[in-house]
Amino acid sequence: MAHDALFHAKTMGLNTVFTDHSLFGFADVSSVLTNKLLTVTLCDTNHTVCVSYTSKENTVLRATLNPEIVSVIPNAVDPTDFTPDPSQRQDDRITIVVISRLVYRKGIDLLGGIIPELCLKHPDLHFLIGGEGPKRIVLEEVREKYQLHDRVRLLGALEHKDVRGVLVQGHIFLNTSLTEAFCMAIVEGASCGLQVVSTRVGGIPEVLPEDLITLCEPTVRSLCAGLETVIARQRSGSVPSPYSIHACVQNLYTWRNVAERTEKVYDRVSREEVLPLHRRLRRLRSHCGPVAGSIFAFSAVLDFLFLLLLQWLVPDRVMDVAVDATGPHGLWRQEQSGEAGGTKQAAESDIS
Amino acid sequence: MEDEAFTDINGKAISLDCHSHSGFCREFTVSSPKVSVGKVMVYTCCVWLLAYTVFFFTQNTAVLSSAILITLVGMMFHIHFVKVDHESLLVIGSLGIQVSSCYASGRETTTFIEMSKIKDIVINEAIYMHQIIYYLCVLLKDPAEPKAVSSVVPLFQSSKPRLNCLVKVYKSCQEILSKC
Numbered sequence: 001m002a003h004d005a006l007f008h009a010k011t012m013g014l015n016t017v018f019t020d021h022s023l024f025g026f027a028d029v030s031s032v033l034t035n036k037l038l039t040v041t042l043c044d045t046n047h048t049v050c051v052s053y054t055s056k057e058n059t060v061l062r063a064t065l066n067p068e069i070v071s072v073i074p075n076a077v078d079p080t081d082f083t084p085d086p087s088q089r090q091d092d093r094i095t096i097v098v099i100s101r102l103v104y105r106k107g108i109d110l111l112g113g114i115i116p117e118l119c120l121k122h123p124d125l126h127f128l129i130g131g132e133g134p135k136r137i138v139l140e141e142v143r144e145k146y147q148l149h150d151r152v153r154l155l156g157a158l159e160h161k162d163v164r165g166v167l168v169q170g171h172i173f174l175n176t177s178l179t180e181a182f183c184m185a186i187v188e189g190a191s192c193g194l195q196v197v198s199t200r201v202g203g204i205p206e207v208l209p210e211d212l213i214t215l216c217e218p219t220v221r222s223l224c225a226g227l228e229t230v231i232a233r234q235r236s237g238s239v240p241s242p243y244s245i246h247a248c249v250q251n252l253y254t255w256r257n258v259a260e261r262t263e264k265v266y267d268r269v270s271r272e273e274v275l276p277l278h279r280r281l282r283r284l285r286s287h288c289g290p291v292a293g294s295i296f297a298f299s300a301v302l303d304f305l306f307l308l309l310l311q312w313l314v315p316d317r318v319m320d321v322a323v324d325a326t327g328p329h330g331l332w333r334q335e336q337s338g339e340a341g342g343t344k345q346a347a348e349s350d351i352s
Numbered sequence: 353m354e355d356e357a358f359t360d361i362n363g364k365a366i367s368l369d370c371h372s373h374s375g376f377c378r379e380f381t382v383s384s385p386k387v388s389v390g391k392v393m394v395y396t397c398c399v400w401l402l403a404y405t406v407f408f409f410t411q412n413t414a415v416l417s418s419a420i421l422i423t424l425v426g427m428m429f430h431i432h433f434v435k436v437d438h439e440s441l442l443v444i445g446s447l448g449i450q451v452s453s454c455y456a457s458g459r460e461t462t463t464f465i466e467m468s469k470i471k472d473i474v475i476n477e478a479i480y481m482h483q484i485i486y487y488l489c490v491l492l493k494d495p496a497e498p499k500a501v502s503s504v505v506p507l508f509q510s511s512k513p514r515l516n517c518l519v520k521v522y523k524s525c526q527e528i529l530s531k532c
Contacts, residue, residue, distance in 0.1 A: 320486055
């Protein structure tokens with residue numbers, strides 16, 4: 001649907017920005033076709049935003065983009081929402097929390113291999129697994145086979161508001177994804193003061209500093225070794241306190257920072273020009289290859305004719321333009337403090 | 353007292369009448385265009401032609417009489433329940449506001465909202481079918497809980513005036529509401 005919206009926006013003469021959140025492959029037929037579609041969509045998009053440098057590399061290669069027009073703006077986490085609470089933990093045992101969709105992509109098969117090995121070696125180890133998905137059956141089988149009903153808890157699908165409550169019950173956060181552009185979950189786990197163990201894939205090495213995360217190869221043996229080191233550290237008590245970890249993460253990623261950077265991108269894009277139809281057709285045909293380029297150039301022409309029809313049916317002058325949300329003379333900008341009195345007076349003066 | 357050229361969201365002309373009864377009592381009436389005779393004729397002719405074509409093939413006179421009945425009943429239903437002639441908003445400072453709709457047949461529906469229940473009158477945006485429109489609405493509050501908005505009552509729902517008309521009504525209402 002994003003591709004659809006971008007296509008129509010360019011026909012209407014609006015500046016466009018595309019944000020990519022995931023990594024995709026190059027190998028199989030479906031990937032080749034999807035990448036071609038992406039090339040067509042992004043060839044005349046003004047700017048692209050990716051969530052990590054790995055994601056930028058992936059998107060640039062997939063869509064043959066100019067790297068100058070790709071910005072990296074990572075996601076953030078709300079530190080007031082994800083605060084640590086060591087009182088919720090049970091100190092007679094070590095709890096490992098996993099919260100993810102239970103699908104192949106998230107490495108649930110690896111988790112199924114880690115659980116029996118570690119539970120055998122450490123009698124006080126417990127697993128708390130939140131999330132739903134088709135791979136839940138793998139975990140249930142493992143639990144049945146090794147009789148770990150009291151040590152492995154499967155919580156099922158969690159509401160967003162319940163995630164923090166589950167995270168603070170653990171000592172260690174485990175992420176076993178096989179591919180990830182930017183992992184929000186590990187930032188949330190670290191914000192709640194947990195030790196993070198994760199696979200070294202995609203953009204994960206860029207997310208947290210070395211002292212807050214333990215990275216492993218995406219194999220059962222490497223993950224077990226990594227977890228063993230963290231468990232030993234936890235037992236000896238040489239881990240930093242949850243509050244210090246939270247304080248560190250709080251300054252790393254803030255939504256204000258993300259908003260400022262995104263605003264800079266939008267300000268830059270709003271000054272650029274949009275390609276008119278003939279230049280757009282020429283760019284599609286030259287950049288995207290003979291076959292795909294011609295097909296989409298034809299669609300662009302059809303889209304333009306459709307736009308003319310719609311403009312005749314529902315004329316532009318009938319629609320109200322969006323009111324400037326900063327208010328008359330920028331009265332409602334964030335820097336200003338007075339709210340109720342200011343808005344009433346602002347409403348009195350002429351808005352249009 | 354003014355009557356500039358306002359339109360509704362579909363581009364049809366409407367008229368706004370602002371009447372100031374006293375310093376703290378104002379009435380705003382938005383009038384929609386009347387039922388057009390041309391449209392009625394076109395609909396009636398289409399239905400009757402269709403009925404005649406069916407009669408031509410089936411030779412059943414019940415089709416013709418039922419078409420006449422349907423047209424009559426349909427027209428009566430439309431002007432009594434669907435077609436709004438004008439909608440008015442009466443604001444009386446420190447007493448309340450009265451919202452009334454007058455239909456083409458003369459039927460009138462009225463609602464009164466007392467001032468203790470009114471939090472504010474604001475212009476809000478909404479997604480209506482395939483477009484985003486501005487509408488004027490009353491924010492209601494529960495007198496026991498003055499900070500929370502309990503419900504929203506949209507105004508001028510049938511005439512749906514555009515932003516320039518709404519801004520005029522809004523400014524006038526706010527003058528009265530801010531005094532009480």
